[in-house]
Structure formats: structure tokens, C-alpha cells
Amino acid sequence: MKKAIVILLVMTSIASFAQQSLFGGQEIKSPEINANNSVIFRFVAPNADTVKITGDFLPTEKIKTQWGEFDAPGKANLIKNEKGVWSFTSQVLQPELYSYSFIVDGITTTDPNNPFLVRDVASVTNIFIIGGGQADLYKVKDIPHGTVAKRWYDSPGLGMDRRITIYTPAGYESGNEKYPVLYLLHGAGGDEEAWNTLGRTAQIMDNLISQGKVKPMIVVMPNGNVIQDAAPGEGHDGFYKPQFMVAKTMDGTYEANFMDIIKFVETNYRVKADKANRAVAGLSMGGFHSLHISRYYPNTFDYVGLFSAAILPNQNVSSPVYYDIDKTLKTQMDNGYKLYWIAIGNTDFLYKNVEEYRAKLDKMGMKYIYRESDGGHIWRNWRIYLSEFAPQLFK
């Protein structure tokens, strides 16, 4: 019997064990974060010719596309030891959540010694956190935790049930209090998973609420791709290779049906259902959606956040949502609001468009707070923006 228990413990999945990297009896650790916050990455490949690492902690490289030059994560070479274990030690890294992949003889692969991965569109990369400072907001601490629920809401406008991620703060289930709501929208390629996986929303909110810096609130993370019922793999289309959504993502359909989401939230949760207790914010395409939702329903939100936002619709798009933009912005301004927050990185490819939009608002006399950060169109900035935006809400 004892033997059986031992076997049980070791063999629950023989497949797992066969795939673990045991090498020369030594367990490989990767990534290994040193005391000084440099990081050692290791990969076992005795017969490989080259092993490289690519990640967002390496100096960026320029890559050329038909649309221009862009920054892409850099690469570095690992060096092989006599046992066939390749390694690379990074520079001392600043606190942050980082992602990386290995490239073995030209083939991009995940780190078999690190089971923590995030999906961004069709790419899956490994992640790790260097703690301290801002990045401590991304960690799970011994504090009260909110609940993250994956639910389905009925969208009569879109003719389907759709999956939605909802964060309720610690204490929500056991109390009677009503809460304000932040609607938090993802970018192109994202879905109802993105803000909570890549964006660390639950950890950021738990930490900031626990520190007394953010008012307890519900955070609603819908899927902004109206042709999807759910994130890839989570809906009725089953498993398929995700692509950037283009169809109907920025044609007004989502904005026109956004009240289905608000109605669902306000009839299913204990919320303060008024303008003073509603915020809408989003990144990139989600910033675009937030801009247009907040002016199309111009007396609905007291708080608006545009994170690295796309601004104006494609000229070929025709939707009542995009008629008379200037007029509805004016109405929104006249109705009043408490915060219109615009943030962008100084190397973002949308920088100039946001600059033009700010000039437009200045000309109209429509007030906003502007936050310019370093860097480009990346999740690092969106996590920072969320952690700066949330403390300003519902005060």
C-alpha cells in the first residue's frame, strides 16, 4: 500500500514527468531571479547550435514592416556549458512583469521550466515578475482578495450570450453595500481575458484597495469583438488560431450595443447605477471605444480613461455612432464630468494622433488630464495607467 501511495504521488501524470527537464539528475531552474534582480535563464539543449532569448527586458530592435519601422523585443545569445545547459544572465532588471521566449536553432519556443504563460492574440509567452515598486501591485499579497468571475450576459443587440469577466472587490459577497463600476476595455487582439491576464487587474485592484488608495469598486471586462461570443477557446467556435479581429471591431456596433452590458451589470450586481459611479476606460482600441461610448451616451460616465487610444474611426466606416462626433463631444462637455484622462507613451505610434485629439479638445475647451509616460504601445504602460487611473475614481 505504501508503495502504491508513493507511485500515486509520483505518477499521477507520467506524461508530465517525462516532459520535465531533469538533466544529469539536476533540476533546471529557469528563470532564476538573483538577489540583485538580474535573472538567469536556462535551457537544456546539448545538440542545439544556437539558443537565443527574446523578451521585453532586452534592448529593443527596430523591425521594418510595410507600415514603417517599429520597436520589437531584442534578442540575446545563451551560452552552452559542458552539460549542454544553455544560459543567459540578464542585466539587473527594474521591477516589472516581463515576458520572454527562447529561440532554439531559429525555432521560437516556450521555456519548459516555466509553466507561467500568457496568450496575446495567437502568441503564448512565458512571464515572470521582478518585485518591488510598481511591480508589487502585480503580486498576490496576503490581503483580502476580490473574486474574478467568468459569466455570460445576454446581448439582445448582438443576438447572443457573451462571456464577460467581472472583478468584485473583497467583501462584496458578504455585504449589502452598493459599489461603483469601472468598465475596462481591451485593445485589438484582446478579449475578455486580456485585462486580467496581461493586465493583472485583480492583483492591481486588490493591492490598491487594500492600501486604501482605491475605492472598492466592481471592474467589468467585456469582450469588445462583437463577432465573438467569447475569447478564443472559450466560446462556441471552439479552439481555433486567433487573429487580430478586424471585422466589426471599430465600426460602431460595439458602442451601439454597450448598454446591454451596463444593463446586465446594473440588474445583476449591487451597484450605484448613476453617472457619478460609472467609469469607462480602455487601451488602444478600447480607448477608442471608451472615447466613443462616453460621448455617444454623453451623460452616462463621470470618468473616462483613454490609454494609448486610437482616436477617430476609419473614414469608410458608416455608423450613427460616429455621426456628429464634435456635437456629441460638446454635449458630453456641457453635461459635465469629473475626469477625462488621456495617457500615452512618448514613443507610441499613436502619439501624434493623440496629440491632434488633444489639440481638438483644447480648441473646444474640453478639459482633460494628460499623462505622458516613457515607452510605446505596450502592456507595461497599460498596467501603470490602470494603477494611476483607478485611484482618481469615485472620489
Place this chain on the structure above:
Amino acid sequence: MKKAIVILLVMTSIASFAQQSLFGGQEIKSPEINANNSVIFRFVAPNADTVKITGDFLPTEKIKTQWGEFDAPGKANLIKNEKGVWSFTSQVLQPELYSYSFIVDGITTTDPNNPFLVRDVASVTNIFIIGGGQADLYKVKDIPHGTVAKRWYDSPGLGMDRRITIYTPAGYESGNEKYPVLYLLHGAGGDEEAWNTLGRTAQIMDNLISQGKVKPMIVVMPNGNVIQDAAPGEGHDGFYKPQFMVAKTMDGTYEANFMDIIKFVETNYRVKADKANRAVAGLSMGGFHSLHISRYYPNTFDYVGLFSAAILPNQNVSSPVYYDIDKTLKTQMDNGYKLYWIAIGNTDFLYKNVEEYRAKLDKMGMKYIYRESDGGHIWRNWRIYLSEFAPQLFK
């Protein structure tokens, strides 16, 4: 502006695109499920010497360990075409959820064209579903969906808040009805994620409830490793390489503190809080836990499910939970119950132990239903057992 929108759509994550497998202008599709349910797997590696696939749809291979010989997923060779794309076409596959990895020049890697992965202990493998029959229960259909929440409950006995996965059936939030509860426990190496990822619990329950075969019920999936507050990566230990838990997994601590979980559920959810409306079931180590929880609290559960269960504690373990096992089993029998369901695969390495346990129950006159399936100690069986056990509950 139009240009910026195009860029936005294409470039939200330049890193993603750089990693996508575009080859010779052709998008690589892998896996590709043919009309006859054979499956083509593809991998781009012009310079590799060998590319193999390993997966649970291939004939198993024997592997030798110090504890004996076991079945492990088999391997097959991919063949390279003139463009450097390797491919393998499987035989016609039966409906099932399958997992696989590639092995490129000896290095195990995930499929870069398939972002759907599951983690089992420290291993991450790709998955796909061949629909039809039993496997249709694992798909997301256009039916009412329950909610899956990741919550944290207070365990005074274990001295910490702990993460728990809770499935509430469609209609729970909008109604006033009280529901019965199934406590569903994972095996060694698992955690509060396992039943819902590898086990497809939400999909199985949604489908069977929608078909009228299962009574709407709440399914509670706790973490059975008492030294963890949460699954690897989801708790206060941050990201670390998971191992099989050995410390305190089967020493009585979990069983002794199980009432913390029941108390949390019965004070936080609209449940029918009586024996007739409680079930406990688990796989492997979770079957062991279910056996001991149900007899240690011998008048608490009317339904007990042991799936490929480990049976008796290690002789060196000392815990009041394991004193007088025969006596508490007798008490449980005398108190009565509606279903004691024992299932195991005919090649499971625990088969003999379960056989001995059945002989013991026979001798005592303790009634049970026995279900023997093909196969071994694998998730395929546990998904089948759940879909056969759930319809028998709360009738």
C-alpha cells in the same frame, strides 16, 4: 488617420506578430482536423534534423521507472516537405480531448500555432478536441452557461485565506432557488484549477444540465494541498516551478479542516445545507480525500464518488482522521447514504488497491456501485466519471 487604424489593428503587439508562424506567405495551421477526424500536425523547422510528436492519441509506450513499468504517451515522426514544414497525420481519432507536444531535435516544445494549452503540475501541453459523442460534453455550446468564479475563503483551521473555484449553474444569480452542492476534489499535482481546465467541469455541467440529465447544482473545486494558499502562480508564493506536493497532502490535515470549506459555501451561497444535498467526489488523491472526508464526517454526504482513488493512508501517517477507519466506515454505513460510487480503469496502477477496498466493503456489507472503464490513471477517465456520476446526484 486611416493608416494609424490599420497600424493599430496589425501592430497592437509587434511581439505577437513576430512570433507567429508565417511561412512562405502561408499561414501554418496546426492542428488541422480533417473531415474524417484524422488530424494533421505541422511544425516549421527547415533546419531541424528530427521533429516528433508525442500525445495521448498515439499508441502508448512502456517506460521503466524504479517503481515499475508504466504506459506513457507514444511518439511519431513528422516528415519534412521542400518548404521546411514538417507534418504528421494521425489515424482517425475517436471523440475526445487530446493533448500533445512536439519534440524538435530532442527538445520538447509546444505547438506555436496552437495557443490552447493546459498545465498539469509543471508541464504545459497543447490540447484539441475531436467532437462527437462523449467529447461533445467538453465543448462550449449555445446553451445557458454557468459562472466560474475564483474566490478566496477563510480557513481558520489552516490559518490562511485560500483560493477556490466555484461553478454556479445558469440561473443561479438571477433566481432565489437553493441548490445542492458537489465538492469535487483534484489529485496529487493538481490544485483548484485542475478540474476546470483538465477536467472541463464547467462545460460538462453546462451541457448535462442543459440536456436535463443533471440537476442544476453548485460545484465546489477546492485546493487540496494544505500548504498552498492557491494554485502555483495564483497565490502568495508567486511564480515558481510546481512539483508534486508531498508535504501534508495525505496526512489528515485537509480532511480535518474540510468543514471550513463547507461552512464557507453554506454561508456564502444559496444552498440546500443538508446531507441529501451534499456530494463529495475526487480523483486519485482526491478520491482518497473523498473516502476519508465522507467517513470522518459520517453523516454529512449522501453521495460519494471515488474516481481512480488511492485508498489507505501511508502507515507512517498519524492523524486522528485515520484512527478507527473501519469503525467510522461502519458508522457511515449505518447512517445511510444514497450512492457510494467507485470507478477505476482496468489498467490503472491503483486497480489492485481498489479491488482490495471493494473486498473490504463487501465483507462489511457496505454497498457501492462499481464502474470499471478501459484505460489507466488519466484525465480522459476522470472526465467520463464526472459525466456519469453527476447525473446520479440529488435525485
